[in-house]
Amino acid sequence: MQQTTVTTQISEHASLSSRVAAAAVAVLLGSFLIIGVGFAHSEIIHNAAHDSRHSFSFPCH
Secondary structure, rough: OOOOOOOOOOOOOOOHHHHHHHHHHHHHHHHHHHHHHHHOOOOOHHHHHHHHHHHOOOOOO
């Protein structure tokens, strides 16, 4: 009994507009997270992100 394995490689290239849209969403989400956590009043959120903010020279005090 002989078995044959067929492998199909699918290569899909994202269009430029979809890559730009994905990058824009990533930048907006990242900016929201950095600024939202940076100016948050909650001590838990502040302390959780404290060292990483200072490593990026983000003032938090």
